[in-house]
Amino acid sequence: MRVVLQRAKCASVQVDNEVVGEIKAGLVLLVGLTHNDTKEDVLFCAEKVAHLRIFSDENDKMNLSVLDIGGSVLSISQFTLYGDCRKGRRPNFMAAAKPDIAKDLYQLFNRTLEAKGISVEEGVFGAHMDVELVNDGPVTLIIES
Structure with a gap:
């Protein structure tokens, strides 16, 4: 499992020009899954996302999690x-899990x-989506199981 995590001041996702998910301060997560991912991979990544200390505290140190700030997630x-872009000019998506x-x-x-107390907004699985965000920092990290 691979999650690209971006700290955001606000973000939204549209499908067919209709907003289907929107958050204020929090995290935008781009979530990819591969063939051999399991429930354990999902639980590991969710735990990491919930508790990763990337928001500033009162001393302007990255010391707070999305839970600590009461932030939301746009997934x-x-x-x-x-x-896979290593060969040729067109990516190969064979490593992506079946839909x-x-x-x-x-x-x-x-x-x-959500069970950890985080408000989660989502895009539409498998749809063409337009994602907008104001990246805070910018702070962008990759989490892998």
Whole structure:
């Protein structure tokens, strides 16, 4: 499992020109799954996202988590995170999990974050989406299981 995490001041996602998810301060997560990902991978990544200390405290040190600030998450499924660009000029997506498997694990990831007390907004799995965000910092990290 691979999650590109971006600290955001605000963010939204649209499908067919309709806003389907929107947050204020928090995290934008681009979530990719591969063939051999399991429930344990999902739980590991959700735990890491919930407790990663990347928000500033009163001393302007990255010392607070999304939970600590009462922030939200905008979670976007993105199979292209497993695109292999090493050969040729067109990415190979063979490493991405099949949609039925990926969708179940993606939903489990989001529900696990919600169970930790984080408000989660989502895009539409498998849809063409337009994502907007104001990246705070910018702070962008990659979490892998």
